[in-house]
Amino acid sequence: MRAARQRLALEPSPAARMLATLVLAITVVISLAPFFYVVSTSLKETKSLFSYPPRWIPDPVYLGNYLALFEKHPFGWWLGNTLAISAIVTGLKLVIDGMAAYALAKLDFSGKHAIVTALLISVAVPLAALLIPLFLITRSMGLIDTRLALILPPLANPLGVFMIRAFIAALPDELIHSARMDGAGEFEILRRVVVPLIRPGLVVHATFIFATQYTTFLWPLVAVHDLKKQVITVGISSLRAIFTVDWGLISAASLVAAAPLTIIFILFQQAFFQQSLAGALKE
Amino acid sequence: MDARPDKTPCLKLANVSKSYGDATALNRVSMTAGEGEFVCLLGPSGCGKSTILRLVAGIESCDEGEILIEGRVANYVRPSERNVAMVFQSYALYPHMTVRDNIAFPLTTRHGRHFDRATAANRVAEVAQLVDLSDKLDRLPSQLSGGQRQRVALARSIVRHPVAFLMDEPLSNLDALLRHEMRQSLIDLHRRVGRTTIYVTHDQLEAMTMANRIVVMDHGRIQQVGTPREVFERPANRFVAGFVGLPSMNMLSGHIKGAKFVSLHGAIFELPVFAFLVQDGMNVVLGLRPTDIFFGPARPGTVSLSGSVSRVEYGGGDVFVDLALSEAERLRLRASPEKPVGVGDRIEAYIPLAALHLFDAEGASLRRPEVAA
Amino acid sequence: MEAATSPSHMTEEEHRRQRFWAAARHNLTAYIFLAPILIFFVVFMALPVVWLFYLSFQHDGILAPAQFAGLDNWRRTFSDGLVVKCIGNTLYYCVLAIPTVFVLGMIVALSLQGVRRGAALLRILIYFPTLQASLIVALIWTFMIHPDFGLLALSIRALTGVKVNFLGDPHFAMPTIAMIEVWKGLGFWSILFLSGLLALPSDLYHAAELDGAGSIRRFFSLTLPLMKPTFYFGVIFATIVNLQLFDSVFVLTDGGPVNSTATIAWYIYRSLFTFSDPGFGATLSFLLVIVVLALTALQTWLMRERTP
Numbered sequence: 001m002r003a004a005r006q007r008l009a010l011e012p013s014p015a016a017r018m019l020a021t022l023v024l025a026i027t028v029v030i031s032l033a034p035f036f037y038v039v040s041t042s043l044k045e046t047k048s049l050f051s052y053p054p055r056w057i058p059d060p061v062y063l064g065n066y067l068a069l070f071e072k073h074p075f076g077w078w079l080g081n082t083l084a085i086s087a088i089v090t091g092l093k094l095v096i097d098g099m100a101a102y103a104l105a106k107l108d109f110s111g112k113h114a115i116v117t118a119l120l121i122s123v124a125v126p127l128a129a130l131l132i133p134l135f136l137i138t139r140s141m142g143l144i145d146t147r148l149a150l151i152l153p154p155l156a157n158p159l160g161v162f163m164i165r166a167f168i169a170a171l172p173d174e175l176i177h178s179a180r181m182d183g184a185g186e187f188e189i190l191r192r193v194v195v196p197l198i199r200p201g202l203v204v205h206a207t208f209i210f211a212t213q214y215t216t217f218l219w220p221l222v223a224v225h226d227l228k229k230q231v232i233t234v235g236i237s238s239l240r241a242i243f244t245v246d247w248g249l250i251s252a253a254s255l256v257a258a259a260p261l262t263i264i265f266i267l268f269q270q271a272f273f274q275q276s277l278a279g280a281l282k283e
Numbered sequence: 284m285d286a287r288p289d290k291t292p293c294l295k296l297a298n299v300s301k302s303y304g305d306a307t308a309l310n311r312v313s314m315t316a317g318e319g320e321f322v323c324l325l326g327p328s329g330c331g332k333s334t335i336l337r338l339v340a341g342i343e344s345c346d347e348g349e350i351l352i353e354g355r356v357a358n359y360v361r362p363s364e365r366n367v368a369m370v371f372q373s374y375a376l377y378p379h380m381t382v383r384d385n386i387a388f389p390l391t392t393r394h395g396r397h398f399d400r401a402t403a404a405n406r407v408a409e410v411a412q413l414v415d416l417s418d419k420l421d422r423l424p425s426q427l428s429g430g431q432r433q434r435v436a437l438a439r440s441i442v443r444h445p446v447a448f449l450m451d452e453p454l455s456n457l458d459a460l461l462r463h464e465m466r467q468s469l470i471d472l473h474r475r476v477g478r479t480t481i482y483v484t485h486d487q488l489e490a491m492t493m494a495n496r497i498v499v500m501d502h503g504r505i506q507q508v509g510t511p512r513e514v515f516e517r518p519a520n521r522f523v524a525g526f527v528g529l530p531s532m533n534m535l536s537g538h539i540k541g542a543k544f545v546s547l548h549g550a551i552f553e554l555p556v557f558a559f560l561v562q563d564g565m566n567v568v569l570g571l572r573p574t575d576i577f578f579g580p581a582r583p584g585t586v587s588l589s590g591s592v593s594r595v596e597y598g599g600g601d602v603f604v605d606l607a608l609s610e611a612e613r614l615r616l617r618a619s620p621e622k623p624v625g626v627g628d629r630i631e632a633y634i635p636l637a638a639l640h641l642f643d644a645e646g647a648s649l650r651r652p653e654v655a656a
Numbered sequence: 657m658e659a660a661t662s663p664s665h666m667t668e669e670e671h672r673r674q675r676f677w678a679a680a681r682h683n684l685t686a687y688i689f690l691a692p693i694l695i696f697f698v699v700f701m702a703l704p705v706v707w708l709f710y711l712s713f714q715h716d717g718i719l720a721p722a723q724f725a726g727l728d729n730w731r732r733t734f735s736d737g738l739v740v741k742c743i744g745n746t747l748y749y750c751v752l753a754i755p756t757v758f759v760l761g762m763i764v765a766l767s768l769q770g771v772r773r774g775a776a777l778l779r780i781l782i783y784f785p786t787l788q789a790s791l792i793v794a795l796i797w798t799f800m801i802h803p804d805f806g807l808l809a810l811s812i813r814a815l816t817g818v819k820v821n822f823l824g825d826p827h828f829a830m831p832t833i834a835m836i837e838v839w840k841g842l843g844f845w846s847i848l849f850l851s852g853l854l855a856l857p858s859d860l861y862h863a864a865e866l867d868g869a870g871s872i873r874r875f876f877s878l879t880l881p882l883m884k885p886t887f888y889f890g891v892i893f894a895t896i897v898n899l900q901l902f903d904s905v906f907v908l909t910d911g912g913p914v915n916s917t918a919t920i921a922w923y924i925y926r927s928l929f930t931f932s933d934p935g936f937g938a939t940l941s942f943l944l945v946i947v948v949l950a951l952t953a954l955q956t957w958l959m960r961e962r963t964p
Contacts, residue, residue, distance in 0.1 A: 035784075037799055107686040125948060216789075358671070
């Protein structure tokens with residue numbers, strides 16, 4: 001930030017600076033207020049929600065919502081499933097995309113251009129559009145209602161391949177040549193020379209995949225019906241009964257669901273912010 | 284000099300051609316490098332010397348011809364299996380590995396040489412000592428100077444005891460002083476390790492001081508192969524004559540008249556005609572090295588020159604003077620700093636007959652071939 | 657003088673054979689690296705697209721056995737009232753959300769530009785909503801707009817006495833969802849525009865200042881035109897993402913009220929499970945794929961023009 005500001009080196013007027021501060025303050029408040037209100041709601045009994053005017057600080061503090069999550073609903077399953085599936089998909093995707101990216105970046109072979117074009121085109125194809133055939137295909141493979149159904153289809157999106165390819169292509173060719181002449185096979189080169197040098201890029205990719213998988217909703221909704229095997233987004237949406245909705249429960253659920261991702265975000269913030277840059281500059 | 288004809292050369296190229304799209308990098312090139320020889324590929328950028336290196340290494344494949352390593356055709360052998368080591372211009376060290384791990388890398392790879400722990404460690408220590416890096420084994424490449432990095436690259440290439448070494452302008456990233464030191468070290472190293480080496484450079488001084496044999500190249504073709512002395516004293520054509528030796532040879536166009544050379548603007552030189560294959564009236568180019576021209580009046584066995592000084596260039600120990608023979612013809616020669624000359628002075632100089640070079644209109648040397656000693 | 661040419665050591669035929677096998681080995685290695693992604697790609701991306709095309713020519717298939725439908729589905733797509741409404745709603749949503757989030761995002765980005773201390777913390781706080789699942793965001797916003805205990809609803813009621821029915825009123829439902837999604841997306845777009853702003857060359861600004869241009873003038877004549885590549889990329893990217901609006905619609909309004917929030921993706925989902933007419937849904941899906949591909953192609957073409 002400091003460097004950027006020096007680059008512009010045009011001093012904003014005190015008025016402009018005050019305006020900016022005001023805007024940022026409002027933005028932060030607006031961005032966080034709903035969450036804080038939900039925290040407060042989660043600590044109230046649902047029936048007391050409907051009292052008017054609403055109180056920010058719950059009195060008494062009620063923990064029943066949180067307890068009910070784990071006692072009356074398979075919330076633990078949902079959380080566990082989501083974390084496990086997200087982690088597994090992330091791990092698998094790193095390997096799959098890494099291998100493909102190396103081939104595209106440093107190997108020459110016939111059909112390369114065709115494959116690159118095909119993969120490039122399909123990066124933007126939306127999951128929603130493929131929903132129907134994906135469902136039918138998954139069903140015919142007998143995978144409906146299994147956790148595999150949630151792990152396998154997400155492995156197909158080639159966006160990661162191009163992201164990692166950019167990182168690998170940045171490595172000097174001579175490094176790879178040298179490794180070859182030192183007797184290393186291609187897989188060995190990927191493992192011992194390339195991967196250690198693109199670690200930051202892999203972290204960016206991993207956070208992206210993890211976040212996407214953690215927050216995915218439509219596909220699990222369609223592919224899995226057994227609540228025990230469900231992920232957290234679909235699970236929480238199932239908490240809304242048709243007639244009476246337990247809002248206290250839902251608020252607690254939303255917060256607990258948001259927690260793991262938030263923790264990962266704070267730990268890996270650099271990687272998250274590089275994502276949006278990488279996305280914009282990828283083209 | 285040359286490998287004995289009956290002994291299989293260590294490396295050989297036979298009629299190798301390579302093009303990149305429309306551009307021809309190598310045009311039916313053939314050459315050999317014998318056991319233990321230090322061969323320099325010398326030429327300007329784009330002449331094809333680096334291409335040859337890459338072809339021998341296996342990084343690229345040729346369109347035509349054969350690459351032979353120890354007598355066997357290696358065109359289709361993977362670089363990892365050729366047992367040839369290469370030192371790149373940029374050194375290509377693995378930035379995330381220590382010096383020790385860099386050097387040991389070829390001993391740990393799939394197609395590399397495998398030894399038990401102890402022997403491998405010994406090898407690494409041995410080689411590290413050879414290049415004087417024993418105390419830096421735990422550093423990372425980023426913590427080393429340019430010269431040190433280069434030595435790591437050398438060590439890494441030696442540790443496997445490959446069949447041959449390929450070096451791609453390894454000294455060009457170093458400053459002049461370091462380059463001089465490293466040249467010496469490389470010569471020593473070669474003497475100790477004794478393996479065939481192909482060394483690519485555009486610096487003729489490097490080639491002259493280091494090589495057993497020089498292969499001079501231009502535009503994808505070999506111009507001459509010979510020892511440094513041969514290439515310097517008996518250049519096969521104008522290109523070699525002009526490329527080898529600094530400052531470069533003076534060239535004068537003219538023709539033969541009787542036993543003399545007459546330049547375009549009338550300067551006349553006596554020629555040892557028996558040394559050249561010439562005919563009366565032939566168009567030729569006369570070559571004179573600045574370092575062969577001396578101040579003073581003519582003596583027996585020399586040809587005299589005279590003219591006025593048009594430029595003086597002070598280069599520290601040497602002073603180079605441009606002597607105008609006529610309006611359009613100039614010769615560069617070396618003056619001694621003790622006897623200063625100024626622009627406009629009239630000078631007398633001479634050149635030994637034996638130091639004259641003659642080339643035909645196409646550039647080929649007209650020197651009568653010597654009978655082999 | 658070239659070294660004497662020498663005879664070849666291998667026959668021409670032998671050369672050809674070995675060259676072939678060397679190339680084959682090399683290609684094999686490369687394809688082994690590509691195999692995993694290609695397998696998944698074919699099974700879960702390429703095959704579905706082809707299947708979509710095939711499905712669009714059939715009726716039923718879930719409850720009743722599939723029957724050939726010819727061009728029925730295609731004709732229906734453009735005449736069916738609900739489908740047209742879905743497409744209209746989705747486009748309406750795009751028109752609401754994209755300009756809004758762009759303007760707000762730029763405002764925040766400009767404000768962030770001058771920040772010296774605490775920039776990292778601010779980024780985290782502002783990006784926080786973007787990070788979360790759409791579904792979670794939608795549920796959390798329920799607590800803002802619920803007529804009985806929603807913070808926003810109650811505040812408006814307290815200040816103006818108007819009881820706003822955010823999601824129950826067909827005129828407000830889609831704008832409400834747009835508001836929620838804009839709120840969610842603000843973090844992402846602010847950061848994106850910020851990186852775009854930081855990459856602008858400062859010399860032009862110095863020159864402009866020397867020429868006497870005030871900050872407002874500089875903004876309109878310099879900043880906006882220079883940010884065009886970012887905006888182009890942004891609009892297309894945002895459109896592609898927003899065309900797929902589903903999560904919030906599903907959980908908040910389920911397409912209602914009176915189908916005012918029914919989106920394309922919502923319809924595709926319903927066609928599979930509620931209407932049990934995957935063929936028809938497939939037709940719409942296929943169209944969606946075509947549109948997204950066209951937009952991607954447009955974006956690639958635009959970006960190619962811009963980058964030097």
